[in-house]
Structure formats: structure tokens, C-alpha cells
Amino acid sequence: xxxxxxxxxxxxxxxxxxxxxxxxxxxxxxxxxxxxxxxxxxxxxxxxxxxxxxxxxxxxxxxxxxxxxxxxxxxxxxxxxxxxxxxxxxxxx
Amino acid sequence: xxxxxxxxxxxxxxxxxxxxxxxxxxxxxxxxxxxxxxxxxxxxxxxxxxxxxxxxxxxxxxxxxxxxxxxxxxxxxxxxxxxxxxxxxxxxxxxxxxxxxxxxxxxxxxxxxxxxxxxxxxxxxxxxxxxxxxxxxxxxxxxxxxxxxxxxxxxxxxxxxxxxxxxxxxxxxxxxxxxxxxxxxxxxxxxxxxxxxxxxxxxxxxxxxxxxxxxxxxxxxxxxxxxxxxxxxxxxxxxxxxxxxxxxxxxxxxxxxxxxxxxxxxxxxxxxxxxxxxxxxxxxxxxxxxxxxxxxxxxxxxxxxxxxxxxxxxxxxxxxxxxxxxxxxxxxxxxxxxxxxxxxxxxxxxxxxxxxxxxxxxxxxxxxxxxxxxxxxxxxxxxxxxxxxxxxxxxxxxxxxxxxxxxxxxxxxxxxxxxxxxxxxxxxxxxxxxxxxxxxxxxxxxxxxxxxxxxxxxxxxxxxxxxxxxxxxxxxxxxxxxxxxxxxxxxxxxxxxxxxxxxxxxxxxxxxxxxxxxxxxxxxxxxxxxxxxxxxxxxxxxxxxxxxxxxxxxxxxxxx
Numbered sequence: 319x320x321x322x323x324x325x326x327x328x329x330x331x332x333x334x335x336x337x338x339x340x341x342x343x344x345x346x347x348x349x350x351x352x353x354x355x356x357x358x359x360x361x362x363x364x365x366x367x368x369x370x371x372x373x374x375x376x377x378x379x380x381x382x383x384x385x386x387x388x389x390x391x392x393x394x395x396x397x398x399x400x401x402x403x404x405x406x407x408x409x410x411x
Numbered sequence: 412x413x414x415x416x417x418x419x420x421x422x423x424x425x426x427x428x429x430x431x432x433x434x435x436x437x438x439x440x441x442x443x444x445x446x447x448x449x450x451x452x453x454x455x456x457x458x459x460x461x462x463x464x465x466x467x468x469x470x471x472x473x474x475x476x477x478x479x480x481x482x483x484x485x486x487x488x489x490x491x492x493x494x495x496x497x498x499x500x501x502x503x504x505x506x507x508x509x510x511x512x513x514x515x516x517x518x519x520x521x522x523x524x525x526x527x528x529x530x531x532x533x534x535x536x537x538x539x540x541x542x543x544x545x546x547x548x549x550x551x552x553x554x555x556x557x558x559x560x561x562x563x564x565x566x567x568x569x570x571x572x573x574x575x576x577x578x579x580x581x582x583x584x585x586x587x588x589x590x591x592x593x594x595x596x597x598x599x600x601x602x603x604x605x606x607x608x609x610x611x612x613x614x615x616x617x618x619x620x621x622x623x624x625x626x627x628x629x630x631x632x633x634x635x636x637x638x639x640x641x642x643x644x645x646x647x648x649x650x651x652x653x654x655x656x657x658x659x660x661x662x663x664x665x666x667x668x669x670x671x672x673x674x675x676x677x678x679x680x681x682x683x684x685x686x687x688x689x690x691x692x693x694x695x696x697x698x699x700x701x702x703x704x705x706x707x708x709x710x711x712x713x714x715x716x717x718x719x720x721x722x723x724x725x726x727x728x729x730x731x732x733x734x735x736x737x738x739x740x741x742x743x744x745x746x747x748x749x750x751x752x753x754x755x756x757x758x759x760x761x762x763x764x765x766x767x768x769x770x771x772x773x774x775x776x777x778x779x780x781x782x783x784x785x786x787x788x789x790x791x792x793x794x795x796x797x798x799x800x801x802x803x804x805x806x807x808x809x810x811x812x813x814x815x816x817x818x819x820x821x822x823x824x825x826x827x828x829x830x831x832x833x834x835x836x837x838x839x840x841x842x843x844x845x846x847x848x849x850x851x852x853x854x855x856x857x858x859x860x861x862x863x864x865x866x867x868x869x870x871x872x873x874x875x876x877x878x879x880x881x882x883x884x885x886x887x888x889x890x891x892x893x894x895x896x897x898x899x900x901x902x903x904x905x906x907x908x909x910x911x912x913x914x915x916x917x918x919x920x921x922x923x924x925x926x927x928x929x930x931x932x933x934x935x936x937x938x939x940x941x942x943x944x945x946x947x948x949x950x951x952x953x954x955x956x957x958x959x960x961x962x963x964x965x966x967x968x969x970x971x
Contacts, residue, residue, distance in 0.1 A: 330707075333530045338484055364493035365484060366520040369534060372527030374708060 320389050321382045324396045328403040332373035336403035341365045343398055349385040351395060362395070418588065418613025419865050420632030421599035423903055423926060423971045424653055426586035426608045427626045427638070427646035430619050431560050433568035433575070434553040437543040440514055445506030452509040453502045457495050459513075459548040463541065464490035466554075470578075476682075481537065488541045494520060510549040517542030528747045529708025559583065565625050567616050570862070571598045581605045585650070586627050588634065590614045591862030602629075603901050606922035608650075610634060612865040630904065630971055631960070653926075653970040660691035660924035664917070668935040672910055673732065674928055675918040677896060681719065684726035687921040694732035694791075696844065696918020697896035698723060700777070704738060710748045710773060713780045720784035729789040734844060734894065734918070735781050736823065737774060737808075739763050739797040749773070758852065763798025763823075768807055778815035785817070795821040795844055800828045805839045823896075825849035830878040833885035845882055845914070847897025851875050870899035871952035876912060880947055883913015894918060903930040903971045904959055910936070911943025926971055933965035 328336035344351050344362035351362040355377065360367030362381065373379060379399070383391050446452035467486035471479050488494070497516035501507040507515070517538055525535040543555045557566065557578050566584050568575075570591040584607060592598045592611040602609035608629030619625075619636060626638040626646045635642060664674035675696030676687030687695065703711050703719050711719075724733055740746050741754075741762030749770065754760035767774035778794065785792035796808040799822040812820040821842035824830050829843075830850065836843055847870050852859040854875050857867035879895075886893035894916045895909050901919035903926045909917060910931070917927060934942070942959050949955035960966060 330530065334484070335480060338480070338487060341487060361493050364491050365487035366491045366524070366538065367493045369531050370520060370523035370527060372529075372531050 319382050319384045320392055321380055322392045322396045323378055323380045324399045326373050326375060326377050326379065327400045329375055330404050331375045331377065332368060332371065332379070332399075334404075337365065337368050339403050340395070340398060341368055343395060347383075347391045347395075349383045349388055349391055351381055351383045351391060354380040354382070414635065414637040416613055416615050416634040416636060418610040418616070418632045418634065419593070419869070420609075420628065420630045421611050422587075422602035422607060422609040423630035424586075424606070424608035425626070425628055425646045425649040425970060426565060427643045427650070428563055428565045428585040428624065430567050430616075430621055430623045430625060431558050431564040432621050433566060433571070434547075434555055434558065435569070437547050437550075437552065437555055440508065440510035440546060440550065442507060442511050444508070446502065446508050449503060449506065452512075453499050455509050455549060456498050456502070456513060459509075459545050460490050460495060463544045463548055466544075467541075484534070485537045485541055488520075488538060489545065491520075510546045513545050513549065514542060517545070532747075533705070557584070565627065567619060568598075569617065571601070579605065579607075581607055586610070586629060588613055588616045588625075588627065590617050593859060593862060593865035593868045600898060600920070603898065603923055604920040612862050630902075630966070631956075649970040660928050662691055662693050662924075662928065664693065664928050664931055666910065666931055666934055666936050666939065668937075670910075670936045672914075672931060673916040674924050674931075675732070675734070675894075675896075675916055676921045676924065677918050678723070678921075681722040681726065683921075684723040688726045690921035690924055692921055692924060694727060694734075695723075696734050696894050696900075696916060698733060698735045700736060700738055701740065704740065704746050708747045710776070713776050713783075716777060716780035717783040717787075720781055721787055724784050724788040724790035724792065727790060730791050732791045732793065734793045734795060734821070734896070736795055736797055737764070737767060737777055737781075740766055758858070764796040764804055764808060765798055767796065767811075768804065771811065774811055775815060778812055778817060782816040791819075792817065793819040793821060793842065795823055795842070797823045797846070798825060798849075799823060799836070800826045802832060802835045802839060805836050809840050823849075824882055825853065827854050827878060830882050833882040834888060837885055837889040837891045842892040842894065843882060843886065844894035844896045844918075845879055847875070847879070847895060847899035850878065850897070851899075854878060866952065869952040870897070870902065870905060871946065871955045873947055873949050873951070873955055876908065876943070876947045876955070879909065879914070880912040880943065886913055886915065892916065901927065903927050903969070904956065904963060904966055905946075906930060907934045907939045907963065908943045908946045908959060911939035911941070912947070926969070929969050930963070930965060930971065934963070 326332050352359050353362045355371040381392050464486050471482035494516050498512040501512035521535045521538040525532050547554050563583050563585050565586045567588050570589050587602050587609040589598050589611045610632045626635040626642050664672045673693045675694045676692035677697040678684050678687050679699040680702040741757045745751050794812050794817050805822045809820045820840045823846045824843050825846040851868050855867045857864040859868050892915045895914045896918040899905050900917035901923035906927045945958045946955040
């Protein structure tokens with residue numbers, strides 16, 4: 319299953335606005351994506367799951383997806399996570 | 412039930428209108444009996460979640476700024492796929508009824524978030540709100556929160572939480588009445604900030620029928636539950652007169668014989684500074700800086716702090732007086748980066764300046780940021796420390812503030828020990844400011860959040876007024892300013908008393924400025940001193956209030 323490990327670029331970590339933008343982007347994808355931090359893996363479409371990972375800025379997470387187009391989906395979400403989503407105009411995914 | 416009820420008036424003004432009850436809070440649903448048709452219960456969960464999410468998205472669409480962000484995040488929690496999975500599994504595998512399954516599933520996430528601390532930890536409350544909404548939907552009970560019957564009403568509640576009060580529409584809510592809560596509860600502070608009359612600590616109101624028309628006086632705390640037509644009409648006219656006057660305060664604040672009393676605003680963030688400037692405040696008597704520190708895991712940097720302080724100072728013209736209170740944290744509002752641990756009694760624990768002196772790098776960073784913002788905006792910035800008990804603390808704070816480049820230093824008088832040593836304190840610093848809420852709490856040994864102790868925790872308590880008088884006398888002897896920045900300053904009947912006790916400026920919610928300013932214009936300094944003597948020598952808080960009101964007919968004429 320394709321995977322990507324990425325360092326979170328947003329100043330506030332994966333909380334608040336960045337978490338919202340990431341979860342919304344994941345929900346739009348044609349395949350299910352999971353996000354792992356430490357030993358916990360959650361559905362990337364789950365706001366509660368993503369928030370509960372408690373990722374701060376500079377933290378690393380691993381994204382995984384399976385099925386058709388998984389690589390494209392992961393690349394787009396990686397780009398989103400690397401950018402500073404606290405800035406006014408986030409990179410589109 | 413008697414026709415006339417008496418509670419505790421906490422926000423002055425008259426209102427007449429029908430009762431609308433705040434729905435009772437949703438509580439933990441039963442875990443039994445197991446549903447007869449498991450799949451039918453499973454099938455109810457997602458539609459209920461989606462309905463709640465749709466409602467929250469609609470509300471987010473009407474909100475702005477931070478409220479909008481929070482509502483959007485909450486809407487996403489309401490339709491969360493992992494929450495739905497967890498709840499559905501509990502119905503299928505443990506035979507849990509759907510409402511309890513959702514309750515438990517949400518609690519699992521709430522605990523995970525709370526454990527993460529910082530910003531994420533603060534979202535645990537939002538999870539509970541979402542949980543209550545979904546469970547309410549499944550049980551067919553009214554959604555928690557402020558009701559909207561489509562017409563103006565008097566809101567009757569057991570108590571109001573900060574989350575409820577954030578969504579109040581002041582055009583619709585004519586007044587609040589709560590069964591619990593004290594004069595410094597969230598309900599009271601919010602009511603004054605919005606300029607809505609309010610009475611707290613009146614348990615009998617819970618037995619009032621929905622739709623009963625009340626006439627309420629938010630200054631005296633009386634509620635007429637069976638008013639005749641003439642009383643209702645008169646009350647409506649009074650409310651209309653007060654509303655017409657309330658729009659903007661045209662300063663400067665002064666007594667009838669011309670003694671200048673600066674009327675300042677209490678603010679907590681840059682938006683509050685804008686609102687205070689727009690309301691005509693002559694400056695800021697209390698700038699609470701906690702907003703920068705809450706809801707986050709790390710300490711804000713010096714430049715980030717300086718930027719926020721600049722935004723606040725910049726809302727006013729050059730040379731405007733702005734009193735900044737340094738960080739006031741404690742174990743009841745813990746900040747992750749301070750590593751405070753738990754305390755059995757946080758109100759009497761390591762808080763305010765006690766933390767600042769134990770971790771001076773945090774205090775120094777804040778003071779340097781304040782000094783930088785003061786330089787760039789040319790505001791007349793004063794700094795003061797919260798929770799000071801003894802002279803050596805005042806001296807230490809003065810040293811830290813001057814090293815950071817600040818010129819005007821002061822301390823809050825919230826602890827009786829500080830009031831009793833006011834003369835010495837004023838020898839060490841340039842000014843003092845009395846925080847009446849905490850000074851009342853510590854003088855009467857009555858928790859300010861406690862409903863049953865509301866009568867003790869009353870700013871009209873003669874013992875409290877005597878302490879304030881001692882501080883006022885010290886200020887006069889040292890020729891140094893004595894400010895009042897507690898909610899007591901917002902009470903138009905108490906304001907002249909505080910002046911008479913020696914206060915030289917009053918700081919309050921921006922909405923209260925015009926009421927207080929209008930009353931001050933009607934009294935001379937000597938009258939203020941006479942009123943202060945009346946109140947100080949009264950037998951109890953109620954007779955102090957009644958005596959002053961009787962001696963101040965202008966209050967009634969102003970509709971206060």
C-alpha cells in the first residue's frame with residue numbers, strides 16, 4: 319500500500335484551521351486515506367481522529383491509501399500538509 | 412408562589428416580556444434496555460449526526476472570525492465517520508441503545524482530546540456540545556443552547572455557561588434570570604457587557620410557566636410575575652429610554668462639580684479594544700492579556716506578543732492611558748507551557764504574579780513585548796501585576812517592569828493583605844487598581860462562582876467597602892491614582908460610592924460607560940463622600956444598596 323511520511327508545516331500544527339482544511343481535503347478524495355502518528359492510525363476524514371493525534375508543528379505523520387489513484391491522492395495531501403495552512407491562501411489539494 | 416420574587420440584580424435596567432425557558436442540559440442516557448431491533452437503532456445514528464452537522468454548518472455560515480472557525484470544526488465533528496463507527500459498533504456489539512452509544516463514543520474522543528492538552532485539549536468542550544446535540548436529536552428533546560422563539564423574550568435558565576452566552580442575540584433577549592450564579596458569574600459579566608438587564612440567584616423562577624409575562628429590575632433584583640398592564644407599559648418605556656441613551660458615551664467622565672474621573676474600559680483582546688474605543692472609553696483600565704496564552708501548547712514569542720499588544724494600543728489615539736495586567740494564570744486556567752500541576756485550591760494557589768516571579772523569564776518576555784508595543788504606538792502604557800499580597804512582591808514587579816523599559820508600574824489590590832498595606836504598596840509603585848471581584852471573594856471567603864454564596868460575594872458588602880476606603884485614603888495620602896477595575900465599577904449606584912471612597916478612575920465593560928457617566932454627572936464629590944459613608948456604615952449589603960438608592964433619586968429618573 320502506498321505511503322508517504324511528511325513533516326507538518328503549519329505554524330499551529332495540525333489543529334484548528336489546518337486540521338479542518340486537511341480533513342476536508344481528505345474527504346474529497348476518491349480513496350480512503352489513513353493518517354498515522356506514533357502508534358495511532360485514524361481515518362483522515364475524521365476531524366476527531368486527526369485532532370486527537372495532537373500533532374504540533376514540525377511533527378511527522380504517515381499517510382497511506384490504497385486503490386486506484388492512491389499515489390496522486392497522497393502526493394496532493396502531502397503538499398497540503400507541508401504548506402503553512404495558517405496562511406490565508408492554502409495550497410489546493 | 413408570591414407575585415414578587417427577589418433575586419440578585421447584577422446588570423441594571425428594566426425589562427418586560429414573556430418567559431422562555433432554556434432547555435435543561437442533556438444528561439447521560441440509560442444503557443438499558445438493549446434495543447429490540449439493533450439495526451433500527453444503528454440506522455438512526457448517522458441521520459441524527461447529519462442533521463446536527465447541517466444545523467452547525469448553517470450557524471457557521473452566519474458567524475464570523477474565530478466563532479466561525481470553531482463552529483465549522485464542531486460541524487465536522489458532528490458528522491465524523493470515526494465517531495459514527497464507534498457508536499454503531501457499541502449498538503451492534505454491546506446492545507447499547509443509540510443515544511448512550513453516541514454518548515460513550517463522543518466521550519472516548521473527548522478524553523483523547525483532553526489528554527492532548529493545549530489547543531486540542533480546549534476542543535474537548537466542543538466534543539461535549541456535539542455529543543449533547545446528537546443525543547438530544549436522538550431522544551427528541553430540544554437542542555441545548557439559547558432558544559429562538561422568533562420574538563423578544565426574557566431568558567430563564569438554571570445557569571448559563573460561557574458557550575451558551577456566546578450565541579446570545581441581544582436584539583431578542585430582553586433580560587436574563589438565572590436560578591444559580593453569583594454577581595461575578597459568567598452570566599453577570601456577559602449581561603453587563605451586552606447591556607442586558609439580569610437577575611441571578613433566584614431559584615423560584617424555575618417554576619414559572621413558559622410565556623408568563625414578567626417585569627424585571629436588573630438593579631434591585633426584583634421580578635414582578637403578575638404585572639398589570641400599566642406596569643408593563645411603563646417598564647417598556649423605561650427600557651426604550653435607556654436604550655436610546657445607551658448608544659454612545661460622550662465623555663469625559665466628571666462629577667457635577669467638575670472633578671475629573673476617567674471612565675475606562677475593561678478589555679481582553681484587540682476586538683474588545685476596537686469596541687471600547689467606538690463606545691467612547693477614555694482609555695483602558697484593565698487589559699487582560701490571557702487571550703494570547705490560552706488555547707495553545709507553547710508560549711507566544713516576544714514578537715508575537717508585541718504584535719498583539721500593538722493592535723490593542725493602536726485602537727486608541729496617541730497618549731491614551733492603557734493599563735495592562737500581566738499574565739493572570741492559575742491552576743484553574745492552566746497553561747501547558749507553565750507546567751503548573753494540580754492544586755487542591757487554585758484560588759489560593761500559585762497564580763498571577765506568584766507564577767511570574769517563580770518563572771521570571773515568562774514575565775520578562777511579556778514586559779519587554781509590552782514596552783516595545785508602547786514605544787511603537789506612543790500610548791500611555793501602565794503595567795500592573797495581579798495577585799500581589801506583600802510589599803516585596805510589589806517591589807520585585809516594579810524592578811522587572813523598569814528593567815523592561817516601562818515607566819508606570821502598579822499592582823492590583825485583590826487580596827485583603829494588599830489593601831491593608833496600600834500605603835506601603837504605593838510607596839513602591841506608581842498606582843494601584845482594585846479588582847473588586849477577587850477582593851470580595853477573598854474578604855468574604857466566598858467562592859465567586861458559587862450561587863449559594865452570591866449574597867456574601869456582593870460588592871455592596873460594607874466590610875469590602877471599608878477596605879476599598881482604606882486604599883482610597885492611602886492613594887490620597889500618597890497623591891497617587893487608585894483605580895477600580897472590577898465589575899463593581901459598572902454598577903451605576905455603586906460608582907459614586909467608589910468615588911467617595913477615593914477611587915480616581917473607574918474601569919468597566921464598555922457598555923456600562925454611558926450609565927455610569929450619566930449618574931456621575933448628577934452628583935458632586937461631596938455627595939459621593941456622603942453616599943460612601945452611608946454604604947460603609949450600613950449593617951449589610953442590602954441595606955447599603957437600599958440606602959444609597961434612596962439617597963440618589965437620579966438613578967430612577969435615568970431608568971437605572
